[in-house]
Amino acid sequence: MAWYNFKTCPLNQPTEDCIDKRFIRTNERIRAREIRVIDDEGQQLGVMQPFEALKKAREKNLDLVEISPTAQPPVCRIMDYGKYLYQQEKKEREAKKHQKTITVKEVKFRINVDDHDYETKKNHVLRFLDEGDKVKATIFFRGREMTRTNLGRQILERLIKDVEDKSIVEFRPRQEGNTLHAILAPKKVEGGAKPKPQQQPPQGGAAKPGSGPQPAPVPVAAVKQA
Numbered sequence: 001m002a003w004y005n006f007k008t009c010p011l012n013q014p015t016e017d018c019i020d021k022r023f024i025r026t027n028e029r030i031r032a033r034e035i036r037v038i039d040d041e042g043q044q045l046g047v048m049q050p051f052e053a054l055k056k057a058r059e060k061n062l063d064l065v066e067i068s069p070t071a072q073p074p075v076c077r078i079m080d081y082g083k084y085l086y087q088q089e090k091k092e093r094e095a096k097k098h099q100k101t102i103t104v105k106e107v108k109f110r111i112n113v114d115d116h117d118y119e120t121k122k123n124h125v126l127r128f129l130d131e132g133d134k135v136k137a138t139i140f141f142r143g144r145e146m147t148r149t150n151l152g153r154q155i156l157e158r159l160i161k162d163v164e165d166k167s168i169v170e171f172r173p174r175q176e177g178n179t180l181h182a183i184l185a186p187k188k189v190e191g192g193a194k195p196k197p198q199q200q201p202p203q204g205g206a207a208k209p210g211s212g213p214q215p216a217p218v219p220v221a222a223v224k225q226a
Contacts, residue, residue: 024065025065025069026064026065026081027057028054030050030054030074030076031050032066032069032074033049033073034048034049034050035047035048035050035053035073035075035076036075037053037076037077037078038075038077039077040060040078040079040080047073050064053076053078056078057078060078062079062080062081063078063080064076064077065077065081102132102133102134103133103134104133104135105133105136106135106136106137106138107121107128107135107136107137108138108139108140109137109138109139109152110140111139111141111151111155113155118158122163125137125159125163125167125184129167129186132186133186134170134185135167135183135185136182136183137156137159137181137183137184138179138180138181139155139180139181140179141179141180142178146178149175149180153173153180156181156182157173160173160184163184166187167184167186167187168184168185168186169182169183169185170184170185
């Protein structure tokens, strides 16, 4: 028995766009006694036996593809199956190009970090957030530093406060063994265009509707008296 894996399609999306190509029956592999056939132009050809539908497909040098095997009777479509697979692979490649891969960048601190090093590492965190990456801020305790974990927590809390305009906190500082870490994610930018600033009316009262700027007065030449 063959197993099928079908995706859920929206009502306004063609059925063949949702077929999992790994589990499609085509041509002579279609085993149903009767099938409902759709031609390559989307027209219903009615219910017939598979060999009759395959004959119609061969007359157009096309394939017979089972697009809905769970229907009663199963639905098949006449199409160029090789072209269909090529178009699907092209769509998948284009979709991958537009996918944004979010990575987690780690920035390590020490409990005895001075202000200069702290500012440098904080700038690294801000740069990673601006690039759309998540940041894992880590403090590693060595030896007797395990008795001063509160200092490490203060550093991470300071960092969270300093970058709160650019980030959201996914995980508050938490300790695992001799490591304390927090995870920050980029803050989502709300969509929508910025409102345009309104023009201020001229001093001395608001301008009347429909009145535009007045032209400069034209100098009048002096007339000599006779």
